[in-house]
Amino acid sequence: MSILRALREGSADVRLTAAQRGVCVLALSVLAACSTRMDMAPVVDRTGAPIPTDAAQAAAAANVPPPPGYYRVKPGDTLYRIALENGQNYHDIAAWNNLTNPNQIEVGQLVRVAPPGANLAAATPGVATAPIGGGAVQSQPLGGAQQPGVTAGATPGAAAQPPYYGPSSGMGAAPGAAASVPGVDNSAAAATQPAFIWPARGPIIGTFDEAKNKGLNIGGAAGDAVNASADGRVVYSGNGLRGYGNLIIIKHDATFLTAYAHNRALMVKEGDAVTKGQKIAEMGNSDSDRVMLHFEVRRQGKPVDPLKYLPPQ
Structure with a gap:
């Protein structure tokens, strides 16, 4: 032995x-x-290939583009940020995805960001929906219809008439608004976006840069009034989005929303209907190194240059 x-x-x-x-x-x-x-040692199948782990499957799924009307969760995402980036109310996104706890989303998860039954091509950020032809710009009530779209390549704010003209702007009709465009039904092609006003008075200390600054920074003193830029409904009021501090988001219609960040105090709550010029917050420096208002205009969830939508100061 x-x-x-x-x-x-x-x-x-x-x-x-x-x-x-x-x-x-x-x-x-x-x-x-x-x-x-x-x-x-890794388990192998009969062909000798390693069986992928859950982590490997999640990584592979993360590289697959989401279908129209959906968003794939990335590291660091929150439902609030997903809603902002897609121009939606986070409560709606939670309901569309049967999320009982909005804080429980996983990297790689597909999240519906367009209403069930919606035109997914039109509701997906990045699809051009700029107005075609002339026509006076009018305010649109909350929840109104989507505005007509055109072919890809159109630039928001690049129409012949600045977007702040219209009956509700107090500036009269846009120059040339009555002119017809050959081959286009101008009555159907009229723009239907809000007539925005400046949300605060103060110097511009930061302009729009798609890569670095998704909005406009307006300087001021702590406690200065922050006003709603157009009629709408508050879809977010809180401080759950890192980098924005005390934030208010107002949805104006099916296309446009505005965001007001770094406030000292919030005067409205989620679900409140607000009118253009109404005081909604006080300027501050929450999550910022100086007192200012960071103001964003988002079209179909995509940030656009607010200066193209605001009247001259």
């Missing part, structure tokens, strides 16, 4: 010297290490 076999079977007849015991301990250690490495 060998020494190792005797040790394994617990034989009492084996008498070992100190040197032999040392050799046995070393041999058993090597066997244990080999066994451990075998236990950690």
Whole structure:
């Protein structure tokens, strides 16, 4: 009977010297290490290919583009940010996805960001929906219809008439608004976006930059009034979005929303209907290194240059 076999079977007849015991301990250690490495080896199928783990499957899924009307969750995402980036109310997104706890979303998860039954191509950010032809700009009530779209490549605010003209702006009709466009039904092509006003008075200390600054920074003193830029409904009021501080988001229609960040105090709550010029907050420096209002205009969830939508100061 060998020494190792005797040790394994617990034989009492084996008498070992100190040197032999040392050799046995070393041999058993090597066997244990080999066994451990075998236990950690990946399971393979009959073709010899490794079976992917859950992490590998999630990573592979993250590289698949989401279908129209859906968003794939990325690291660091919150439902609030997903809603802002897609121009929706986070309560609606939670309902469309049967999320009982809005804080429980996972990286790689597909989230519906367009209403069930909606035109997904029109409701997906990045699809051009700029107005075609002339026509006076009019305010649109909350929840109104989507405005007509045109081919890709149109630039928001690049129409012949600045977007702040219209009956509700107090500036009269846009120059040339009555002119017809050959081959276009101007009555159907009229723009239907809000007539925005400046949300605060103060110097411009930061302009729009699609890569670095998604809005306009307006300077001022702590406590200065922050006003609603157009009629709408508050879809967010709180401080749950990192980098925005005390934030208010107002949805004006099916296309446009505005965001007001870094406030000292919030005067409205979610669900409130607000009117253009109504005081909704006080300027502050929450989550900012100085007192200012960070103001964003978003069209179909995509940030656009507010200066193209605001009247001259």
